[in-house]
Amino acid sequence: xxxxxxxxxxxxxxxxxxxxxxxIAAIIIVPRxxxxxxxxxxxxxxxxxxxxxxxxxLLIGNPRLPRKRRRKQAAINEYIHxxxxxxxxxxxxxxxxxxxxxxxxxxxxxxxxxxxxDNAATLIADYQQSLDAMAxxxxxxxxxVHVEFYILQSDDSTDNxxxxxxxxxxxxxxxxxxxDHWANRGKPRYRETVRRLDAMGAHWHLMLPVQPLRGxxxxxxxxxxxxxxxxxxxxxxxxxxxxxxxxxxxxxxxRRGLHWVDLMVRVExxxxxxxxxxxxxxxxxxxxxTLADEIDLFSVTSGPGDLDCQxxxxxxxxxxxxxxxLFLGLLFAAKERIIIxxxxxxxxxxxxxxxxxACQRGVHxxxxxxxxxxxxxxxxxxxxxxEALLRAGVVIWMYRKPFILHSKSVTIDDEVAVIGSSNxxxxxxxxxxxxxxxxxxxxxxxDMRAVEGHYRGLSRQLTxxxxxxxxxxxTILDNxxxxxxxxx
Numbered sequence: 001x002x003x004x005x006x007x008x009x010x011x012x013x014x015x016x017x018x019x020x021x022x023x024i025a026a027i028i029i030v031p032r033x034x035x036x037x038x039x040x041x042x043x044x045x046x047x048x049x050x051x052x053x054x055x056x057x058l059l060i061g062n063p064r065l066p067r068k069r070r071r072k073q074a075a076i077n078e079y080i081h082x083x084x085x086x087x088x089x090x091x092x093x094x095x096x097x098x099x100x101x102x103x104x105x106x107x108x109x110x111x112x113x114x115x116x117x118d119n120a121a122t123l124i125a126d127y128q129q130s131l132d133a134m135a136x137x138x139x140x141x142x143x144x145v146h147v148e149f150y151i152l153q154s155d156d157s158t159d160n161x162x163x164x165x166x167x168x169x170x171x172x173x174x175x176x177x178x179x180d181h182w183a184n185r186g187k188p189r190y191r192e193t194v195r196r197l198d199a200m201g202a203h204w205h206l207m208l209p210v211q212p213l214r215g216x217x218x219x220x221x222x223x224x225x226x227x228x229x230x231x232x233x234x235x236x237x238x239x240x241x242x243x244x245x246x247x248x249x250x251x252x253x254x255r256r257g258l259h260w261v262d263l264m265v266r267v268e269x270x271x272x273x274x275x276x277x278x279x280x281x282x283x284x285x286x287x288x289x290t291l292a293d294e295i296d297l298f299s300v301t302s303g304p305g306d307l308d309c310q311x312x313x314x315x316x317x318x319x320x321x322x323x324x325x326l327f328l329g330l331l332f333a334a335k336e337r338i339i340i341x342x343x344x345x346x347x348x349x350x351x352x353x354x355x356x357x358a359c360q361r362g363v364h365x366x367x368x369x370x371x372x373x374x375x376x377x378x379x380x381x382x383x384x385x386x387e388a389l390l391r392a393g394v395v396i397w398m399y400r401k402p403f404i405l406h407s408k409s410v411t412i413d414d415e416v417a418v419i420g421s422s423n424x425x426x427x428x429x430x431x432x433x434x435x436x437x438x439x440x441x442x443x444x445x446x447d448m449r450a451v452e453g454h455y456r457g458l459s460r461q462l463t464x465x466x467x468x469x470x471x472x473x474x475t476i477l478d479n480x481x482x483x484x485x486x487x488x
Contacts, residue, residue: 022050030057037349041483063430065208065316066218069285073317076281077112084298089270090118093308093440099333100416100440104310106329107438110322113277113311119269120305121439123419123447125407125454127246130237130264131161137231137266138164144174144295146230146279148207150223150421151242152179153189154196158243162196169200174294177204178282180224181211188249205286208433222316224282225432227264227421228275234301236275238435239264240408240421256402258374263341263407263451265419265437269303274311278435281313307441314422315433323422323436324429327410328354334363334412339452341368341409346381346425346485356392365394368455372401378425380481383474390464397459405455411448416440419448426485 026046031039042061046053064070092115104115124130138145138161145168154162169175177197184190185206197204207224209216229237241262247253248260267275277297284290314322331338331354338358345367347355359365367389373379386396399405408424411417420436422428439445 019050022054023047026054026057030061034063035348044483062219063222063316064219065222069218070317072285073281076284077318080112080277080281080297081108084112084114087114087298087300089114089116089273089300090303092117093306096308096440097333099329103326103329103333103438106325107310107312107322110318110320110325111312111314113274113313115308115310115438116270116274116300117308118305119267119271119303119307119309121307121309121437121444122266123451124239124264124266125451127241127260127262128157130239130241130262131158131243133266134229134237134243134264135160135164137229137235137237138168140235141168141173141231143232144176145232146176146228146276146283147243148178148224148229148279148282149227149243150180150225151183151187151244151248152177152193153184153187153242153244153249154193155189155245155249157245161243165202166196166200169202175200175202176279176283177202178207178224178279178286179204181206181209182220182223189244205283207282207286219431221431223432224315225421225428226278226282226435228279228435230272230276230279233272233276233295233299234268236267236272237264238267238275238421238437239419240406253374256372258372258402258404260404260406261399263409263419267309267437268301269305269307269309270300271303271309271311271437273298273300275435275437278311278313282433285317305441307439307444309440310438312420312436312438313434314429314436316431317433321429323434324348324351326418326436326438327351327424330410330412330416330418331355331358334358336363336413337411338363338365339368339411339449340366340424341405341407341452341455342424343370343404343406343408344375344378344382344423344425344427345369345385346378346427346482347385348426348429351424352385352388355389355394359393365392366397366452367394368397368399368405368407368452368459370401370403370405371398371460372404374404377481377484378427380474380478381485382425384478384482386462386467387464390462390467396462397456398462399455399459403458407451407455409448409451411445411452414445415442417445417448
């Protein structure tokens with residue numbers, strides 16, 4: 001009896017010492033090079049649920065890619081910057097405001113890509129139309145087709161796209177395909193998709209694979225969220241849409257009748273070289289193949305338009321949050337109007353401050369989100385910011401269910417816009433590889449305004465009075481989700 005008591009006492013003492021060491025170590029390790037909100041969220045998780053908190057921190061506590069991958073990205077950036085420094089990328093539009101030139105320089109310093117003039121950009125807001133338009137562009141390919149999508153699935157909606165790839169491969173066109181590992185593996189149609197890629201002879205690879213037995217591992221929720229297509233270096237597509245049915249072929253979505261609404265842009269001109277550079281960078285990162293002997297990285301093709309465009313890649317392979325800095329620069333520069341379309345809107349302190357400050361400066365700000373949520377945690381975290389936004393004067397439009405507004409864009413005044421794959425949330429800023437395109441040109445912004453007007457007609461406005469009537473349980477869920485969103 002005495003020995004049992006003695007052993008139990010030592011067990012208690014050991015657990016106490018271990019717990020104390022873990023808490024002290026957490027204070028030293030967790031906050032280092034981490035935003036205060038994220039550090040505080042991790043410390044709270046470790047202190048209140050120590051075993052679970054420590055396990056999660058070890059699993060997903062590092063928001064950066066492995067060092068080898070980051071070194072690759074740094075080498076790519078240096079090569080792109082040096083190679084393009086002396087090249088001409090079309091004629092830029094005159095009279096660019098100083099803030100725009102400074103923002104272009106910021107993007108150049110962080111993401112390496114140059115600004116290019118003489119580009120044409122055509123918006124495609126219809127889901128099936130964009131899939132078919134990409135298929136027709138692939139059918140014009142003579143040298144290569146580069147496909148990079150977060151989700152890539154062969155189904156009835158995308159059959160035309162895949163048939164176009166098969167036809168291109170059959171006539172000797174090189175087809176290279178990148179698809180995200182986590183977003184596709186184990187999902188509907190995955191096996192059919194890769195079998196179809198193999199059968200056509202496509203060169204395909206998984207992006208950011210989590211395969212520890214093969215020596216390929218990083219934080220499992222770091223994702224390559226980019227969506228782009230390049231044909232022969234002459235034409236490119238990019239935006240928010242994946243290559244899949246608008247229901248994503250998920251039973252829960254089909255049961256709820258959910259369909260995704262997206263926005264893609266067809267691009268022609270010198271900026272296509274930068275979009276291709278993003279693909280070639282990701283290809284090199286996954287395969288160690290440079291393709292330099294086969295493809296001239298900055299073989300510039302003159303475009304039929306007059307738009308100034310700059311590609312801004314971002315993600316955990318970069319030292320800074322390139323897309324967040326781009327958005328902040330735009331928000332602080334706006335003088336009259338800001339319209340944001342972001343299905344997942346979970347801002348950090350800087351972004352929330354920039355938006356509310358814009359309202360206080362007299363800038364008209366609108367935010368488009370979905371009435372229905374497809375991801376519960378993000379949906380509730382997003383809702384936790386609505387009151388502050390409404391009080392500041394932001395007009396919030398809720399795209400009516402059962403549709404998920406998945407487009408991602410920002411328009412500033414009447415001359416500048418951004419379109420791409422990046423949401424305005426902490427995941428897109430810190431954990432996802434994204435690609436955005438900065439555009440200067442009144443004609444493009446007019447086209448964007450037409451799309452925004454279409455969205456507005458299919459949305460309802462959220463008022464502060466309606467928001468105040470929400471039940472207590474919703475407030476609790478929203479606030480809890482807001483805390484977990486900072487675990488980065």
